[in-house]
Amino acid sequence: MTRAERAAAVVEALRGVYPEAHCELDFSTPLELLVATILSAQCTDKRVNIVTRSLFQKYRTAEDYAGVAQEQLEEDIRTTGFFRSKAKSIRAAAADLVAKHGGEPPRTMEELVALRGVGRKTANVVLGNAYGLDEGVVVDTHVGRLSRRLRLSRHDDPEKVERDLMRVVPRADWTQFSHWLIWHGRRRCTARWPDCPGCEIRELCPSAGKV
Numbered sequence: 001m002t003r004a005e006r007a008a009a010v011v012e013a014l015r016g017v018y019p020e021a022h023c024e025l026d027f028s029t030p031l032e033l034l035v036a037t038i039l040s041a042q043c044t045d046k047r048v049n050i051v052t053r054s055l056f057q058k059y060r061t062a063e064d065y066a067g068v069a070q071e072q073l074e075e076d077i078r079t080t081g082f083f084r085s086k087a088k089s090i091r092a093a094a095a096d097l098v099a100k101h102g103g104e105p106p107r108t109m110e111e112l113v114a115l116r117g118v119g120r121k122t123a124n125v126v127l128g129n130a131y132g133l134d135e136g137v138v139v140d141t142h143v144g145r146l147s148r149r150l151r152l153s154r155h156d157d158p159e160k161v162e163r164d165l166m167r168v169v170p171r172a173d174w175t176q177f178s179h180w181l182i183w184h185g186r187r188r189c190t191a192r193w194p195d196c197p198g199c200e201i202r203e204l205c206p207s208a209g210k211v
């Protein structure tokens with residue numbers, strides 16, 4: 001099986017296994033998703049959702065985030081970890097949104113990654129999940145690990161993994177594909193104890209029983 005054939009088969013298999021897969025960060029606006037995604041670095045979605053429940057009540061606009069003192073925002077997001085750099089990123093991105101985009105996250109990759117504190121992964125999450133635009137594939141730790149186990153990429157660098165996936169996964173599935181791998185990575189193909197015997201896609205996986 002070539003890499004492209006395997007990718008196509010994996011896409012169809014996971015579509016059937018996880019028809020309900022979706023972004024597990026709670027949000028109701030693109031701005032909220034941008035903030036939640038920045039907070040999700042090195043933190044569980046569950047913890048982020050606990051913090052954002054009150055955060056989103058307190059800060060409703062980009063102006064609110066841009067105007068708050070660094071120390072105050074640090075306090076509000078402390079339990080998500082790395083709170084100093086996350087607070088800095090949120091305030092800087094919000095200031096750029098106010099200055100250049102009328103307070104709303106823009107809809108292009110180019111404009112999103114030009115915001116301070118926003119990288120390609122965050123931009124992909126916002127474009128795919130808040131705007132429904134398949135501009136790239138979100139590569140987090142699960143997507144990277146599963147892509148290597150499924151031999152869809154040999155790379156460790158997330159941007160190189162993303163490039164490999166964009167070559168073999170149909171564009172219309174880019175956003176969903178990332179959710180499918182994340183869901184499978186959490187439920188079945190965990191970092192330490194992959195459940196190969198119980199895995200729904202083991203027939204397609206070159207690493208089955210070898211990790």
Ligand code: SF4
Nearest residue numbers: 189194196199205208
């Ligand atoms: S067969 Fe094993 S390594 Fe391959 S995807 Fe399934 S759980 Fe992961």
